[in-house]
Amino acid sequence: MLDDRKLAVLRAIVEDYVSTHEPVGSKALVDRHNLGVSPATIRNDMAVLEEQGYIAQPHTSAGRVPTDKGYRLFVDRLSTIKPLSAAERRAIETFLANAYDLDDVVSRTVRLLAQLTRQVAVVQYPSLTRSSVRHVELVPIATQRLLLVVITNTGRVEQRAIETHEDVPDEAIAHLRALLNARLDGCWLTDVPDVLADLTEQVPVGERPLAATVLSVLLESLVEKHEEKIIIGGAANLARADLSQSLRDVLEALEEQVVLMRLLGEAGDPSSLTVRIGTENPHEGLRTTSVVATGYGAGDQAVARLGVLGPTRMDYPGTMGAVRAVARYVGQILAGS
Amino acid sequence: MLDDRKLAVLRAIVEDYVSTHEPVGSKALVDRHNLGVSPATIRNDMAVLEEQGYIAQPHTSAGRVPTDKGYRLFVDRLSTIKPLSAAERRAIETFLANAYDLDDVVSRTVRLLAQLTRQVAVVQYPSLTRSSVRHVELVPIATQRLLLVVITNTGRVEQRAIETHEDVPDEAIAHLRALLNARLDGCWLTDVPDVLADLTEQVPVGERPLAATVLSVLLESLVEKHEEKIIIGGAANLARADLSQSLRDVLEALEEQVVLMRLLGEAGDPSSLTVRIGTENPHEGLRTTSVVATGYGAGDQAVARLGVLGPTRMDYPGTMGAVRAVARYVGQILAGS
DNA sequence: TCTGGCACTCTTCTCCTCTGAGTGCCAAGT
DNA sequence: ACTTGGCACTCAGAGGAGAAGAGTGCCAGA
Numbered sequence: 001m002l003d004d005r006k007l008a009v010l011r012a013i014v015e016d017y018v019s020t021h022e023p024v025g026s027k028a029l030v031d032r033h034n035l036g037v038s039p040a041t042i043r044n045d046m047a048v049l050e051e052q053g054y055i056a057q058p059h060t061s062a063g064r065v066p067t068d069k070g071y072r073l074f075v076d077r078l079s080t081i082k083p084l085s086a087a088e089r090r091a092i093e094t095f096l097a098n099a100y101d102l103d104d105v106v107s108r109t110v111r112l113l114a115q116l117t118r119q120v121a122v123v124q125y126p127s128l129t130r131s132s133v134r135h136v137e138l139v140p141i142a143t144q145r146l147l148l149v150v151i152t153n154t155g156r157v158e159q160r161a162i163e164t165h166e167d168v169p170d171e172a173i174a175h176l177r178a179l180l181n182a183r184l185d186g187c188w189l190t191d192v193p194d195v196l197a198d199l200t201e202q203v204p205v206g207e208r209p210l211a212a213t214v215l216s217v218l219l220e221s222l223v224e225k226h227e228e229k230i231i232i233g234g235a236a237n238l239a240r241a242d243l244s245q246s247l248r249d250v251l252e253a254l255e256e257q258v259v260l261m262r263l264l265g266e267a268g269d270p271s272s273l274t275v276r277i278g279t280e281n282p283h284e285g286l287r288t289t290s291v292v293a294t295g296y297g298a299g300d301q302a303v304a305r306l307g308v309l310g311p312t313r314m315d316y317p318g319t320m321g322a323v324r325a326v327a328r329y330v331g332q333i334l335a336g337s
Numbered sequence: 338m339l340d341d342r343k344l345a346v347l348r349a350i351v352e353d354y355v356s357t358h359e360p361v362g363s364k365a366l367v368d369r370h371n372l373g374v375s376p377a378t379i380r381n382d383m384a385v386l387e388e389q390g391y392i393a394q395p396h397t398s399a400g401r402v403p404t405d406k407g408y409r410l411f412v413d414r415l416s417t418i419k420p421l422s423a424a425e426r427r428a429i430e431t432f433l434a435n436a437y438d439l440d441d442v443v444s445r446t447v448r449l450l451a452q453l454t455r456q457v458a459v460v461q462y463p464s465l466t467r468s469s470v471r472h473v474e475l476v477p478i479a480t481q482r483l484l485l486v487v488i489t490n491t492g493r494v495e496q497r498a499i500e501t502h503e504d505v506p507d508e509a510i511a512h513l514r515a516l517l518n519a520r521l522d523g524c525w526l527t528d529v530p531d532v533l534a535d536l537t538e539q540v541p542v543g544e545r546p547l548a549a550t551v552l553s554v555l556l557e558s559l560v561e562k563h564e565e566k567i568i569i570g571g572a573a574n575l576a577r578a579d580l581s582q583s584l585r586d587v588l589e590a591l592e593e594q595v596v597l598m599r600l601l602g603e604a605g606d607p608s609s610l611t612v613r614i615g616t617e618n619p620h621e622g623l624r625t626t627s628v629v630a631t632g633y634g635a636g637d638q639a640v641a642r643l644g645v646l647g648p649t650r651m652d653y654p655g656t657m658g659a660v661r662a663v664a665r666y667v668g669q670i671l672a673g674s
Numbered sequence: 675t676c677t678g679g680c681a682c683t684c685t686t687c688t689c690c691t692c693t694g695a696g697t698g699c700c701a702a703g704t
Numbered sequence: 705a706c707t708t709g710g711c712a713c714t715c716a717g718a719g720g721a722g723a724a725g726a727g728t729g730c731c732a733g734a
């Protein structure tokens with residue numbers, strides 16, 4: 001269907017358009033790449049590529065611009081991920097190594113990604129479902145009011161206030177705390193519901209109302225909530241990117257956690273990159289943007305995702321390289337801490 | 338210098354310009370406000386106002402536009418803060434009342450402010466300096482690694498990891514934890530350094546290295562860090578606001594915590610509103626924006642600040658009303674929780 | 675001190691033309 | 705069967721002229 005030269009032409013069009021931001025014509029193409037044929041030949045190839053939907057012209061007498069389908073082919077078959085320079089690697093390493101807690105790691109990561117790719121960076125907090133419990137703390141902070149704190153092996157700390165509706169003796173709290181820690185230490189968060197299923201029966205009758213309350217809050221906060229904590233950075237880069245779509249739509253989309261979640265996609269193998277191009281995105285407001293995302297985590301299992309968002313006309317090889325490299329380093333940091 | 342009518346003219350110019358976004362001329366002014374005089378008279382007044390620097394014309398044959406100085410006079414002497422409608426009040430109340438922890442309160446507040454004012458909302462987390470300690474927790478999470486958690490009366494939880502560089506027996510940790518809690522419970526954070534000044538001497542010699550390490554981290558995290566945690570929302574509203582300055586500059590400024598801090602200004606009496614107009618702002622990139630900010634807190638002392646940022650051409654009375662109302666309700670929520 | 679009249683200044687809109695990049699197609703060459 | 709040079713054609717964008725319109729400043733009179 002598409003011989004080698006046509007593919008080379010498509011690649012050249014994508015590369016030129018990405019760097020110049022202007023529709024690229026047949027003459028410019030032969031000038032900048034040594035394709036060994038004349039502009040007329042290129043024109044024929046272009047006509048075929050257009051017919052197949054890989055490129056399009058904004059208007060009759062203009063050059064060609066890649067379509068989403070064209071970018072897709074480029075990403076899938078015509079490009080290789082560009083590794084970072086040694087200097088960039090070193091910069092990443094030192095920048096991330098100085099982080100002192102999870103919040104700091106995440107916020108540094110988001111800034112780093114934004115700076116490296118000159119696009120909008122999106123980082124999801126390490127998910128709880130892939131973590132295990134390191135410690136559970138139960139602290140009275142007022143009469144009838146407890147604070148439940150759960151610390152995970154990814155360094156994340158979850159906190160929830162609990163209303164007890166009745167006074168609770170300190171011993172009951174201490175007892176429950178000890179019980180929870182004994183049961184949950186090292187336990188995968190996904191297993192927590194099972195492990196705690198019969199816990200209410202294990203406590204003295206007098207403490208059961210307390211145990212039930214604490215338990216429901218614990219399960220709720222761990223399992224249901226807080227999959228979704230995501231932060232973004234580098235929004236200013238959007239202003240530079242003159243999207244054909246209104247910038248407002250994009251900014252609006254980025255403020256909705258739900259959209260961001262779907263944007264990053266399903267957690268999967270951390271070594272694979274997901275690229276969503278233009279209309280492949282699950283959200284109306286992001287029709288003219290692309291997302292490059294991947295999982296990251298301590299060890300070989302992804303605990304969360306991160307990525308960048310930019311105009312469909314982006315430097316895919318470079319962006320993919322940066323995203324992959326950052327994800328790896330963050331994984332190392334998390335594993336080491 | 339400026340008689341009543343000239344002030345009325347200035348007020349009318351500000352109001353019209355804010356609502357139409359177009360330079361306002363003498364004729365339009367007499368049409369829309371019943372000033373009781375002819376356009377020619379207004380023109381004379383305008384000439385005086387311009388000479389004094391309250392208004393300016395974009396070009397010779399255009400209407401007048403308020404200058405920063407003009408807005409300043411308007412805010413100081415010509416406008417009254419517009420109270421919210423009953424429906425708006427109710428909406429605020431129910432929206433904030435459903436929050437279940439501090440993070441949630443803050444994130445709801447920021448969304449609320451952005452929606453209410455249709456501008457960019459900026460909310461600072463309740464500052465630690467005005468809070469008191471409710472509980473200190475010290476948890477071993479690995480060998481040679483502790484987690485320090487401080488819970489304050491504003492519901493904020495601070496966490497820091499501590500490297501001990503040597504193995505520490507559990508009893509030493511328990512001892513130190515008990516000591517810290519005994520000393521610090523209810524203590525104002527600003528007093529913490531004084532209270533802990535001689536703590537190292539109070540522990541057995543063997544535990545002193547541990548105590549010293551924990552102490553330095555504690556002081557550092559409480560006193561120095563984390564004044565600055567600020568979140569923003571409604572950035573999409575900027576796109577609608579066509580600022581004369583490049584949107585990019587504004588977005589960039591909003592990503593720097595330091596700039597945001599200075600933007601909100603010094604904490605002061607929570608009942609007073611700070612308005613910074615255009616060039617009064619401490620940052621280059623925000624020359625065409627104004628900030629309306631105020632303190633908020635549980636009780637009568639401000640523990641942090643919140644506000645909104647928008648184009649200098651904003652509805653000051655309405656914005657000020659919304660900011661004040663939201664600050665009050667948030668204060669109530671914090672006090673009640 | 676206010677007012678109506680008037681000349682003047684600019685921006686903005688529209689219409690027009692011109693230019694140039696880029697195309698599609700065709701007939702000839704390899 | 706593919707490639708190439710030539711050529712006519714299309715169309716966006718730049719640039720300019722002209723008209724319209726909004727708004728001003730100033731002045732003389734009430």
